[in-house]
Amino acid sequence: MPERGRQFYPPVCLKAAIVAGFVCFQCNSRLAAQDAIAGLELKPDLRELIVSHADSSNTLQLYSMQEDSTAKRQLTDGSLDCIHPAWSPDGEKVVYVQQHEKGMGLWLTDPQGQESRLLTEAGNNLLPSWAPDSKHIVWMFTEGGEDPTRNSQLRIMNTETLESRRLFSDPEQMAFSNSMPVVSPNGSKVAFVSNRSGGFRIWVSNLDGSQAKPISPVVTAYSEAINAPIEQKVPAWSPDGKWIAHWEGVEMVHLSRFTGEQNPQRDELISESWHVWVVGSDGRNKRRAGRGDDPTWSPDGFVTRSFPDPSKGGPKVMLETEQGWKELDIVPPNTRYARFTWKP
Numbered sequence: 001m002p003e004r005g006r007q008f009y010p011p012v013c014l015k016a017a018i019v020a021g022f023v024c025f026q027c028n029s030r031l032a033a034q035d036a037i038a039g040l041e042l043k044p045d046l047r048e049l050i051v052s053h054a055d056s057s058n059t060l061q062l063y064s065m066q067e068d069s070t071a072k073r074q075l076t077d078g079s080l081d082c083i084h085p086a087w088s089p090d091g092e093k094v095v096y097v098q099q100h101e102k103g104m105g106l107w108l109t110d111p112q113g114q115e116s117r118l119l120t121e122a123g124n125n126l127l128p129s130w131a132p133d134s135k136h137i138v139w140m141f142t143e144g145g146e147d148p149t150r151n152s153q154l155r156i157m158n159t160e161t162l163e164s165r166r167l168f169s170d171p172e173q174m175a176f177s178n179s180m181p182v183v184s185p186n187g188s189k190v191a192f193v194s195n196r197s198g199g200f201r202i203w204v205s206n207l208d209g210s211q212a213k214p215i216s217p218v219v220t221a222y223s224e225a226i227n228a229p230i231e232q233k234v235p236a237w238s239p240d241g242k243w244i245a246h247w248e249g250v251e252m253v254h255l256s257r258f259t260g261e262q263n264p265q266r267d268e269l270i271s272e273s274w275h276v277w278v279v280g281s282d283g284r285n286k287r288r289a290g291r292g293d294d295p296t297w298s299p300d301g302f303v304t305r306s307f308p309d310p311s312k313g314g315p316k317v318m319l320e321t322e323q324g325w326k327e328l329d330i331v332p333p334n335t336r337y338a339r340f341t342w343k344p
Contacts, residue, residue, distance in 0.1 A: 296342060
């Protein structure tokens with residue numbers, strides 16, 4: 001396993017990420033004390049977000065901060081990693097992932113980290129996201145021990161009643177492995193990842209899985225230089241529902257640290273293939289946003305991307321603006337990182 005604290009693993013391949021220690025974490029739910037909340041001063045012109053990054057003991061914790069990393073407070077304070085935060089559209093709740101003895105569980109807390117409760121702990125539950133009603137969440141689920149890239153299903157839960165079921169009811173769609181779901185802002189569609197056509201692609205369907213179609217044609221389906229297919233993952237809807245951002249490139253499972261065959265030049269080509277793309281929700285006007293992975297959208301509709309920065313020893317998170325790209329300094333140097341979420 002790679003040395004922890006010096007690596008940034010973008011979630012371009014869930015199976016490889018588990019091997020690398022990115023999502024196969026150990027976590028507990030003990031929340032940090034919030035004695036300093038009242039003394040924090042927020043700058044009115046800056047937005048808030050919650051970030052998962054490592055603390056001084058190299059444990060991934062959740063932190064609330066403004067986009068320039070000021071007004072920072074720690075929301076979790078356990079000995080085990082907490083990852084994949086997602087802020088509800090009404091701004092009142094945060095769902096996140098933590099590990100227990102038998103798999104990965106979903107937890108719900110408030111934005112101050114003062115109240116937390118378990119939603120589900122059966123199997124492996126990853127990458128939760130909210131429906132626009134701020135009541136339901138969708139996520140990807142696999143039974144313990146199964147390959148999440150090949151045997152994943154999408155689930156939906158009412159976070160108030162804890163009732164849950166498979167998201168797709170369409171028999172044709174239930175026959176496939178589907179992952180990384182995100183519901184459209186109007187609640188009528190879901191974008192997700194599926195390999196039903198061969199390689200992993202971004203698909204969009206109705207909430208029951210009907211009328212599914214690939215939404216973002218790849219520029220090149222196969223990299224001859226790398227000798228590996230081009231895949232797509234990590235969809236994210238823009239706040240107005242007009243655009244979908246996603247990752248596209250050669251999966252990290254082809255890197256030397258996973259194949260066991262050292263090939264630095266090929267590794268460099270693989271990392272150079274990782275880009276964030278933006279495509280219209282109608283499948284048109286596709287453009288490359290830039291190098292990176294794990295896209296999000298700011299509340300005012302600008303895309304973000306992140307990528308490893310050797311000079312920092314960790315990720316560089318970039319935000320597109322009307323004036324161009326700027327860095328969001330939300331992850332300390334030489335620090336592990338596992339996604340962030342904007343306050344709506």
